Every structure is written in C-alpha cells, then in structure tokens.
Amino acid sequence: MSNRISSFFKLLLISSIFWVLVFLLFTAIRYNGLEEEMHLYTDDELFLPIRAIYEAAIVFGLTISLFYATIEFLFDRLAKRFILGVSIFLKSIIYFILIVVMVSLTSFHLEEQIDIDIYNERGWWRDDPFFWITVIYFVSASVVFSLFRIANDRFGRGNFIQILLGKYKRPKEQEHVLMFIDLKDSTKIAEKLGHHKYSQFIQDCFIDLNMSLNNFEAEVYQYVGDEAVIYWPSKKGFRNNNCINLFFAFEKRLNRREDYYKNKYAFNPKFKAGLHFGKLMVAEIGTIKKDLAFHGDVINTASRIQSLCNIFNQHLLVSESVLEKLNISKSHYKLLSQDMELKGKEERLKIYAIYKKTDS
Structure with missing residues (x-):
C-alpha cells in the first residue's frame, strides 16, 4: 500500500x-503584451491585472493536476482490463466536464478580482471562443503528457529521459x-487450452503481474512467450526485499483470483522464478524499434537458476549474491546446493530456496 501511495504522489508531483x-505558458502567450498591442492599434487603454491572472493560472494548473493525477492513477489500474479506446473515451468525457467547471470557476474568481462583468452564464462555453481555445490547448498538452508517460512506460521509469539525453548511446555498466x-506446466496448459485461449490465459496472468509491479518498484525488461524478465536497480530491488516480495504478492493475487481462472480456463496458474544479482551492461540498440538491451552473465545465470525450480520442486530460487542483500531470517530460506553447476557456466553457485514469512 505504501508503494502505491508513493507512486500516486510521484505522479501528482510530475x-x-x-x-x-x-x-x-498559456497565460504568457495569451496576455503578455496585450496592453501594448491594444494601445498600438487603438487609442483605448487596457489595464490587465497580470499578477492576478498568473496567480489564477497557478491555481488552475495545481487544481487540474490534482484531478488529472487522480484520474490517470485510477485508470492506470482499471484500463489494464479495458479496451484502450474505451478508456480514452471515458477519460475525455471526464476531462471535458472538468475543463468546463474549472474555466467557469476561474472566470468567477477573475470577475471578483478585477471587478468587471465576465460572461459566464449557464451554457456560456458553447459559443465562447476562449473556452474552445483552452480546450484545444488542454487536449494538446494532455497528448504530450500521455505520450511522455507511454514512452516512460515503454522504456522503464526514468529511462526515457536518459535515452533523450543519450546516456546509453555508449554501453553503461x-x-x-x-x-x-x-509459468509452470505451460506445455500441458497450452495443449489443453489451444493457442487462442492459451494466449488469453497468458494475457490475464501478465496483467495480474503488472498490477503488482509499481508496488515493488519493478520494471519489465521483456516478455518471451510465457516468461517475463523483471529487473530492479540494486537499491530498489533490495529495499524492503522488493525483489522477492513481488513474487509473493503475485502469487497471492493469483490465489485470490483462483475462481476466475478456474471458471474461465479450468486451470489455476502457478509460476516459478529465479533471481540473480550483479553487474551488466546497458546499451541503446536499434534505429528502428529502438530499445534498451542488457548484456552480461547476470542474465544467463538468472535464467539458469529459474530452470532449476522444477529440479528442486521449488517456486522461488535465488543465488548467494541475492541472499546476502536480503533482510530475512534463516527460517525463511534454505540452502539447496553448495556448489550447483549451471549449464554453460564453469563457476559453481550456492542456490537457495526462499519461503514466505508465514511458511514454517
């Protein structure tokens, strides 16, 4: 819950x-220099309360941001199960109503501040050009903000800015x-469900996984078939044991939705995971479909550790490099192998099974 609240406040701040x-910016474009321009072309004098207008713009922006962040945060969770078009349509209606209300309230505020009559009767916005200019400007800004968030989600939180700045043009360690x-028993499930329904099954599973990612500061590196590769910068991964708690939260969510999966697919999904920690290279690759790529032994080792889950009949395995950084008691892990030989690797590793705190 605390991570969810933290995610909301980060979104609210941005x-x-x-x-x-x-x-x-809108206020500066709309009103700065308007007095001089009026005096240049006519003999009329125009005195605008610029300070009050800028103050109103700040209040307007802060109020909009509160509603905007709240709506986006709620739809981020709901829209994972909605068609994108439906989500955009519903948000557009909400934002339109919000703009009408906010512009009306701002006009009332300015009317009191500068003591002049502003046309703001009921339904005023239908034929008011200023209102429609504001709407177009708001929509354009919303598109820019949405594209930024989509790109940020695509490359991982914070990585999009780094790509814009060219940080990964040269590989970074x-x-x-x-x-x-x-997914455990994936071949058996795929044979029973058929490829179409199996794809829906995997979609549902990864939606449930995604619902937990932000709560544990995790990012998706890639999806490969029925497998997902998740990563954390070291500080985030070990903070509050995020890297193992994500797995247990995902398991808990799947168990809560057991009836849904049983009724729709006749299977309850079970997952297995392997974790490893170390140094790797991060590089920007491609000119078409640009992406960030990880290179290094950490990737192969984590994959090999996950493949041992079936051999040891365990759900969650970690290497010693991960265990050393975790803050857990001895009753919640077990050494399975002192010198496990992994396929394609000369170095032998200690492999540990991790158990939930409620497990004995």
Whole structure:
C-alpha cells in the first residue's frame, strides 16, 4: 500500500509541475503584451491585472493536476482490463466536464478580482471562443503528457529521459537484480487450452503481474512467450526485499483470483522464478524499434537458476549474491546446493530456496 501511495504522489508531483508550467505558458502567450498591442492599434487603454491572472493560472494548473493525477492513477489500474479506446473515451468525457467547471470557476474568481462583468452564464462555453481555445490547448498538452508517460512506460521509469539525453548511446555498466519468472506446466496448459485461449490465459496472468509491479518498484525488461524478465536497480530491488516480495504478492493475487481462472480456463496458474544479482551492461540498440538491451552473465545465470525450480520442486530460487542483500531470517530460506553447476557456466553457485514469512 505504501508503494502505491508513493507512486500516486510521484505522479501528482510530475503532473503538478507539468500543468502549472503549461498554464503559465498559456497565460504568457495569451496576455503578455496585450496592453501594448491594444494601445498600438487603438487609442483605448487596457489595464490587465497580470499578477492576478498568473496567480489564477497557478491555481488552475495545481487544481487540474490534482484531478488529472487522480484520474490517470485510477485508470492506470482499471484500463489494464479495458479496451484502450474505451478508456480514452471515458477519460475525455471526464476531462471535458472538468475543463468546463474549472474555466467557469476561474472566470468567477477573475470577475471578483478585477471587478468587471465576465460572461459566464449557464451554457456560456458553447459559443465562447476562449473556452474552445483552452480546450484545444488542454487536449494538446494532455497528448504530450500521455505520450511522455507511454514512452516512460515503454522504456522503464526514468529511462526515457536518459535515452533523450543519450546516456546509453555508449554501453553503461550497472548493478541490477534480475528475475526470470515462468509459468509452470505451460506445455500441458497450452495443449489443453489451444493457442487462442492459451494466449488469453497468458494475457490475464501478465496483467495480474503488472498490477503488482509499481508496488515493488519493478520494471519489465521483456516478455518471451510465457516468461517475463523483471529487473530492479540494486537499491530498489533490495529495499524492503522488493525483489522477492513481488513474487509473493503475485502469487497471492493469483490465489485470490483462483475462481476466475478456474471458471474461465479450468486451470489455476502457478509460476516459478529465479533471481540473480550483479553487474551488466546497458546499451541503446536499434534505429528502428529502438530499445534498451542488457548484456552480461547476470542474465544467463538468472535464467539458469529459474530452470532449476522444477529440479528442486521449488517456486522461488535465488543465488548467494541475492541472499546476502536480503533482510530475512534463516527460517525463511534454505540452502539447496553448495556448489550447483549451471549449464554453460564453469563457476559453481550456492542456490537457495526462499519461503514466505508465514511458511514454517
């Protein structure tokens, strides 16, 4: 819950900065120099309360950002099961109503501040050009913000900015925790369901996985068939044991939705995972379908550890490099192998099984 609240406040902070700047820019374009321009072409004098207008723009931006962040946060969770078009349509209606209300309230505020009559009777917005200019500007800004969030989700939180700045044009060495998480008995399930329904089954499973990612500061590196590769920068991965708690939260969510999976697919999904920690290289690759790629032994080792789950009949296995960084008691892990030989590797590893705190 605390990570979810933290995610909301991060979105609110970014949204507040964005929308305040957006409406300050709108105010500057709309009103700065208007007095001089009026005097240049006519003999009329125009005195605008610029300070009050800028203050209104800041209040407007902060208020919009609060509603915007709340709506986006709620739809981020709901829209994972909605068609994208339906989600956009519903949000558009909500934002339109919000703009009508906010522009009306702002006009009332300015009317009191500058003591002039502003046309703001019921239904005023239908024929008001200023309102429609505001709507177009708001929609354009929303598109920019949405594209930024989509790109940020695509490359991982914070990585999009790094790509824009060219950080990964040359490979960078970083420490990451990697988790390979794979569906158990996938061949059997695929044969029973058929390829179409099996794809729906995997979709549902990964939606449930995605619902837990933000709560544990995790990012998806890639999906390969019925397997997902999750990663954390080292600090985030070991903070509050995020890298193992994500797996247990995912298991818990699947168990809560057991009836749904049983009724729709006649199977309850079970997953297995392997984790390893170490240094790898991160590089920007491709000119078409640009992406970030990880290179290094950490990836192969994490994959090999996950493949041992069936051999040891365990759900969650980690290497010693991961265990050393975790804050868990001895009753919640077990040494399975002192010197496990992994396929394609000369170095032997200690392999541990991890258990939930409620397990004996």
